[in-house]
Amino acid sequence: MQNPFETEERRAFRETIRRYVEAEIKPNIDEWDEAGDFPWRVHEELGAMGFFGFGVSDAHGGLGFEDAFMRAAAAEEMCRAGGTSVWAGVSGRTISIGPIEHLANEEIRERALEDIVLGRKGSCLSITEPGGGSDVANMQTTAVRDGDEYVINGSKTFITGGMNGHYFVVGARTGGEGLAGISLFFVDADTPGFSRTPLERKMGWWASNQATLYFDNCRVPAGNMMGEENRGFIAIMENFNFERLALIAGALGMMKTCLEESIAYAQERKTFGKPLIKHQVIRHKIAEMSAKVDQIESYLIMMCWQISEGNMPVAEICKGKFATTKALEFCASEAMQIFGGAAYLRGNPIERIYREVKVFAIGGGSEEIMHDLAMRQMGL
Ligand SMILES: Cc1cc2nc3c(=O)[nH]c(=O)nc-3n(C[C@H](O)[C@H](O)[C@H](O)COP(=O)(O)OP(=O)(O)OC[C@H]3O[C@@H](n4cnc5c(N)ncnc54)[C@H](O)[C@@H]3O)c2cc1C
The missing domain is CATH 1.20.140.10 (Butyryl-CoA Dehydrogenase, subunit A, domain 3)
Structure with missing residues (x-):
C-alpha cells in the first residue's frame, strides 16, 4: 500500500530497522524463543538506531521529535520477521518512556532517561494487578505519604520486561476510590521492599519476560511522584x-x-x-x-x-x-x-x-x- 505521507527520512528509518531485523533477529529468533531470552546488546543496538527516542528531547538521549509514522514502522518491521517476542522484550521501555519524559522530575530524567533511551537500562510500565487489568480505575496498590516519602504496598502482574527492568513506572492509589485517586510513581528496582518473580510457561512471547512485582513497604522520595497527585489515571x-x-x-x-x-x-x-x-x-x-x-x-x-x-x-x-x-x-x-x-x-x-x-x-x-x-x- 502506497503511503502518501512517506518521506525520505521515514523510508530510511524503516529500511534501517528492516535490515537490522533481517540480519540480527530473524536468524536467531527460534533459538532465543526456546531459550526464553535474548542478548542485552539488542536493547543497545536498537537504542543506537533511535528506536526508543521518539518524543524524547535530545538532551535526554532522544531524537528530539515525534513521528507516529516512524513509530509505527518500527513496530511493524520488528514484528514482520516473526520476531514479536524480541519486540515485546524491549517494549516495556517503549511504553514507559513517555511518562518518564513528560512527568518525572528533572533529577530522575537526568539520572535515568538517557540510559533508558539508549537501551543501557530497562524501564517498565506497571499498571495491571493480580486482581485485574481492564478496570484500571479500581487498582488496589496504595502509596501513602509519610513525611517526605511515599510508602508503596501492593503488587502488579504481567509486567513486560519486569525481570530485567531497572526502573518502574507504577500506578498506585493515593486518594479515594475510583479513577480520581490514582497517581504514578518512579520506582528504582533496588528500592528496599521491591521484589519480583517471573511469569513462566506462556503461550507466546517466549523470548521476552513478564513479571509479578511486589511492593512491601517500599519507600520512595515524595519527588518520585510523576505528574500531579491523583491525576495518574x-x-x-x-x-x-x-x-x-x-x-x-x-x-x-x-x-x-x-x-x-x-x-x-x-x-x-x-x-x-x-x-x-x-x-x-x-x-x-x-x-x-x-x-x-x-x-x-x-x-x-x-x-x-x-x-x-x-x-x-x-x-x-x-x-x-x-x-x-x-x-x-x-x-x-x-x-x-x-x-x-x-x-x-x-x-x-x-x-x-x-x-x-x-x-x-x-x-x-x-x-x-x-x-x-x-x-x-x-x-x-
Ligand atoms: C504477555 C502480556 C504482557 C503484558 N504486559 C503488561 C505490561 O507491561 N504492563 C501492564 O501494566 N500490563 C501488562 N499486561 C496486562 C494486560 O494489559 C492485561 O492482561 C489486560 O489489560 C487485561 O486485563 P486482565 O488480564 O486482568 O483481564 P480482566 O480485566 O480480568 O478481564 C478478563 C476478560 O474480561 C473482559 N472484560 C473485562 N471487563 C469487561 C467488561 N466491562 N465488558 C466486557 N468484557 C470485559 C476482558 O476483555 C477480558 O477478556 C500484559 C499482558 C500480557 C498477557
Whole structure:
C-alpha cells in the first residue's frame, strides 16, 4: 500500500530497522524463543538506531521529535520477521518512556532517561494487578505519604520486561476510590521492599519476560511522584494511545508475514496435480488476507497522519486495535490452513504468529475494552 505521507527520512528509518531485523533477529529468533531470552546488546543496538527516542528531547538521549509514522514502522518491521517476542522484550521501555519524559522530575530524567533511551537500562510500565487489568480505575496498590516519602504496598502482574527492568513506572492509589485517586510513581528496582518473580510457561512471547512485582513497604522520595497527585489515571489513558498504535502496527507486520509466507508456500506446494495457489478456495483465502492487510494499513496511515497533524484519534485507535487483532486472527488462521501440517511445527513463522495472536487481542486494552471505549469516544 502506497503511503502518501512517506518521506525520505521515514523510508530510511524503516529500511534501517528492516535490515537490522533481517540480519540480527530473524536468524536467531527460534533459538532465543526456546531459550526464553535474548542478548542485552539488542536493547543497545536498537537504542543506537533511535528506536526508543521518539518524543524524547535530545538532551535526554532522544531524537528530539515525534513521528507516529516512524513509530509505527518500527513496530511493524520488528514484528514482520516473526520476531514479536524480541519486540515485546524491549517494549516495556517503549511504553514507559513517555511518562518518564513528560512527568518525572528533572533529577530522575537526568539520572535515568538517557540510559533508558539508549537501551543501557530497562524501564517498565506497571499498571495491571493480580486482581485485574481492564478496570484500571479500581487498582488496589496504595502509596501513602509519610513525611517526605511515599510508602508503596501492593503488587502488579504481567509486567513486560519486569525481570530485567531497572526502573518502574507504577500506578498506585493515593486518594479515594475510583479513577480520581490514582497517581504514578518512579520506582528504582533496588528500592528496599521491591521484589519480583517471573511469569513462566506462556503461550507466546517466549523470548521476552513478564513479571509479578511486589511492593512491601517500599519507600520512595515524595519527588518520585510523576505528574500531579491523583491525576495518574488520565496520564495512563493518554499513554495507552501510542502503545495501542504500536500494537496495531505490530499486528499489521504479522499479517503481512502471514500473507507473504502463504503466497510463497501456495506457489510452491502442489496438490491434486497443481500448485495450491491455483485452487479457487486457496486463492480466495489469499485475496481475503490481502484485502485485510490493505484495509488495516490504510487505516493505520490515516491514524498516523492525524497524530502528525496534532490530533490524537482516540476512537480510531480503539476501533483500529480491535479491527486489527480480529484481522490478525483471521490471517493467522488462514495461513495455518494453507500451510497444513507444515505450520504445526515449531520453527515455522506461522506457528509462532498463530500462538501470539491472543496477546495482541488482550494486552494494552482487550478487544472487549476497546469496543467499549470506542463507543464512549463516539458519545454512546
Ligand atoms: C504477555 C502480556 C504482557 C503484558 N504486559 C503488561 C505490561 O507491561 N504492563 C501492564 O501494566 N500490563 C501488562 N499486561 C496486562 C494486560 O494489559 C492485561 O492482561 C489486560 O489489560 C487485561 O486485563 P486482565 O488480564 O486482568 O483481564 P480482566 O480485566 O480480568 O478481564 C478478563 C476478560 O474480561 C473482559 N472484560 C473485562 N471487563 C469487561 C467488561 N466491562 N465488558 C466486557 N468484557 C470485559 C476482558 O476483555 C477480558 O477478556 C500484559 C499482558 C500480557 C498477557
